[in-house]
Amino acid sequence: KHYSAAVIPGDGIGPEVMEVGLSLLQSIADIHGGISFQTESFPWNCQYYREHGRMMPEDGLQRLRPFDVILLGAIGAPGVPDHISVWELILPIRRSFQQYVNLRPIKLLRGLESPLRYKQHDDLDFVVVRENTEGEYSNMGGRLHVGTPYELAVQNNVFTRYGIERIVRFSFELAKATGKTRLTAATKSNGINHSMPFWDEIVKEISSDYPDIETQLTHIDALSAFFVSRPESFDVVVASNLFGDILTDLGAAVVGGLGLAPSGNINPEKQYPSMFEPIHGSAPDIAGKGIANPIATLWSISMMLDHLGERELGKLVLDSIEDVLIAGEVRTPDIGGKATTRELGDAIREQLYRR
């Protein structure tokens, strides 16, 4: 089988981790004679913006459209405002390609220790399903009385039944398909009194179609605390765009850090390409040093393989990552070692062959 992947290495450590990711893809094709990857790299990043005045060409989305998947490194550079780098590249891709599911596993890998004193691997193994197209990231709103003492800004959170139903239903289906019995929906209907009660209603409606799954609505403040105090109580957590964003960075922290956390921006219907990216940013502070942790990217590729239906290969990648972590000899500085990005990437690739 033949898969095509559009690759956007991006800024900062993005190209460094992506280089390792692409080597991994080659090794996979090498190991599994029956499949191949055709990749095409797109130089859309903040440097491109400085040269062209935009993050991607006018027909950027059209050019990505034919690919099976998109691989993204990281976007953002000092001096280019986020509302440009993010709103002109990542968010248009998520939205135009109906990648309404942002799938983010929170799982403590074997070989690593959680910063939570009393939590073991079995306690930290769940998935957050983040709504990825609407809600708090609406782009709607503005300012009034600019420059006066009466200045104000309004930001509209926009939640549609359509948008909520599809993400909630996906989450229940995911729980069912993976044999999980608990679904937790993040809410804040005690403080946010229009959008969140609407969200709650739809969660309750849909939950009645899944009598075998225990559904819990939990306020985002308490839920954040529970990620620390009792992460073992979660199987599938579904959350709005903003709440999912917060919970997954927090989740990354409780399983050992942002250098490890993968994500898939998924269009479940496969009408459009899905995009896989590490959760971490471009990390200008360590860019160019060759010490970024490539695991978040390699794990994202593992998720990409799952999405393409190559579940055995996806598992092979994740198992190899864990093997190397258990061996413990090759680690980047963020997880307590002295290895470079490439060294850790190579160790994982070699492990693919050994398995």
Added chain:
Amino acid sequence: KHYSAAVIPGDGIGPEVMEVGLSLLQSIADIHGGISFQTESFPWNCQYYREHGRMMPEDGLQRLRPFDVILLGAIGAPGVPDHISVWELILPIRRSFQQYVNLRPIKLLRGLESPLRYKQHDDLDFVVVRENTEGEYSNMGGRLHVGTPYELAVQNNVFTRYGIERIVRFSFELAKATGKTRLTAATKSNGINHSMPFWDEIVKEISSDYPDIETQLTHIDALSAFFVSRPESFDVVVASNLFGDILTDLGAAVVGGLGLAPSGNINPEKQYPSMFEPIHGSAPDIAGKGIANPIATLWSISMMLDHLGERELGKLVLDSIEDVLIAGEVRTPDIGGKATTRELGDAIREQLYRR
């Protein structure tokens, strides 16, 4: 000196912890001959709502107005929707009395251990200043196309220059007054593109008046992760209403749990009464068992004493709490013991006399 306090014990464990709080106030007056407290209790809670169809009488706010301070236990009961119990009692008090500062210390008490493996007491000692009157809790918005597949809800986040300036300035002043050098402002201007850039601008403007304080704008997702990975990097954290809500529950978790976390809803100008309340809710699951941890309430009373200018007494209360925790013999179940609410309260009161 004579102080008056309106007391709203509330629902669930509220009355249980408040009983202990009121005993403590008596002991303080007893120890310090020169001061006295006049308290009046108001039975406004969900039971009151069931009987009267409202959470407090029509003139409720007027009746609270003359008091120096308000002490609140906890509000909320199964069967009464939060948008009633919260929006008709807590939020009107916070807003009408211009309690625009919600002050929430994140401090690991001596004698307790953090759930974070490598963090010590010195690593966990900062304060979150939460905006308490506007932002995401705006009460503005609504729904369209109700009951159709096209239904949608809009919630307006409303941020005013006035509202942002006063909370940010308060935070810088607090840092200065307490000899702190770092101020971190929670933002999300990369995803939320109208209100948060406005917030950022004002933070930057005001920071120029405080050249000795190092100001950092940190996205709420990363900031939540940092509460786990490097809490030692914070002195004063200022956050919007929602972000402050999330950060403080999370902060409570990393210093040992919600049973310990106090808060002050403060009107710094003292034109109106300020309100002190534990962060925890009414906890229906343990209500009536007499095992709720009273420390959050007692610490809130310590903050109340600080606010009244009785800093030595505030310190006496907090020191006594820590003494009892260090001794380690009397603890409620949430912190690993078998004591009741009253037993722990009594132990702390007895310690007041010993000090």
